[in-house]
Amino acid sequence: MAQVFCDHRIDLVGRASRLDTHMNCQRIRNTSLASITYGGDVKVDPGECENFFPVMAILEGRGTFRCGNDSIDATPDVIAVASPTLPLSMRLAAGTKLVIARIERPALEATLRELLDQSLPWPIEFQLGMNATEGMTAAWASGFLRFINELDSNNRSWSRSHSARGLERWLMEGLLLAQPNNYTHVLDGDTRPIPNRVVDAAIELMEAHPESEHTISSLASAAGVSARALQEAFRRHTDVTPMRYLREVRLERAHQELLAAEPDTTTVGKVAARWGSQHLSRFASAYHARYGEYPSTTLRK
Template identity: 30%
Template sequence: MSPPTVALRDATMEEAMSIGSLVFHRHVLRPLDASRPPRLNLASYRSGPVTLGTLHYSSGVQLQSTAVPTAYQTNIVLQGSLRTGRLGGEDLIATPRRAVQYGLHPHGFEGFDTPTRLLGVKIDRVALERRLEVLLGRDLNGAHIEFSLGFVLDTAPARDWFTLVQLLAGRLWSERGLTDDSLVLANLQDALLTGLLVASPHSFRDELAQPVGAAAPRAVQRAVAHVDASAEAARISVPELAVVAGVSVRALQVGFRQSLDTTPLAFLHERRLTHARRDLERSDPDAVSVAEVADRWGFAHHGRFSSEYRRRFGESPSATLRRG
């Protein structure tokens, strides 16, 4: 498992191979010009099933990796271009408009002889395959996801997915942000996994695009009852609700729309507001603040929480707390 955070500056090739293998996967580096061995700058962090890292080599380098049985890898060129591909297979020129997806395959790249920056996105194999099973509503039966090598980032879904990547990657160059909140971070990670499966080309893409029937009202009620009975309602995700209901995420979405005229996500949001109101009504204003209650129920932006609360209940959260 990769370290939670890594920061390297001006690392030698030996250090780069050692630490880079821990962060991403085992690989071998070779300089394109033996008289100019490359130095590496690397910043990475791991949270849950996702590892993100930016890297830059000071001069031209060739990299070859072994197979990666435990994680799916996507590389995004932030600056410059890179010749890359799967070993023994096709290759392409990766640019800021075209990412590259290696899947579980051995792969390599060659470049950095001109200024180039790369952002690597590594996702745990079990987590991504489990998310796909939840979306499909069936087991993969041991099959793996075969991603197309090229992933064009010009489409609307791909741009939205890259926005999620940038929000998470912001932790690499900013001390504070929304991802400091554990609930926000968990939801962004969930969206990153689902978004990759929806936006990128792979072997299950056509099946994901097929229309689905609605979850039965009984399944919807199982999901509702789970949320109402859970002390951790703030941390429940839509994929978790689908597992509880015994249906796919897409079937649950259609079922919620037909049975409750809402979406699972909107339902969870409404329940969190209701739980927050209950806590405010029961709390001592001298011992508890509105911000503490908002944080408890996953509302990281306190100003937005106050606005939504007032719109929903006709008073400010501080008024509810004072009355309690």
């Protein structure tokens, strides 16, 4: 665990506690995901993480997290987002299943500089507790759970896919925009209502080039607003996030291609990959939910 994260101290709590520790870990490019169980009641003290931001979600059990002067009781509905410049410690009950995302500090700082188009005068510090059931944080938490499900599927090739890198980028941008931090007021920028034409401009770009590697920041730059403003405008005018809209456009293009294709000249996997989906079962599930049949059925028609 020290090799994946950092040197830290672990103490067993209570005489009856015994370690029965398991860790499953995958790394993409700037993010590592680890699923951890300790077995017994433990106290874990990493101190300052320095080089990375740990995002910690409890899937089963309970735990208490302290970062700097803040403390929260974490549950599956409350995610802990720690800052690398503040001391971190946690206490986990026996049987707790913990997932930790290690987001590299230089990568997250570079993402924020791109969103703001300016240098960062001070280190990023997040509010520790994230409510995973409301507002923008709920949408981000849902994407984070998708990340976790990929980890649990133990498909090692997925971590090298285009889909994984896109989800990693979304994870970093979304965390900065959704979770309150000491740059939130700068990210918010102009809080006046954003006109429909801004959303229309972003939609037009996604419709014209759905195959491009769009990000929230690139779409916002093209529309002439801040990333936070674009995300809020999409929520107000379309009731979905920009990235969700992009996924729907790509799904429609895949549907059109499957309708026009011949089964002996292409495969569902090739079509899915062409439109940004490397995970075939998830693509098939989303396709079925929208069109009422699986993509293989469409291709055979």
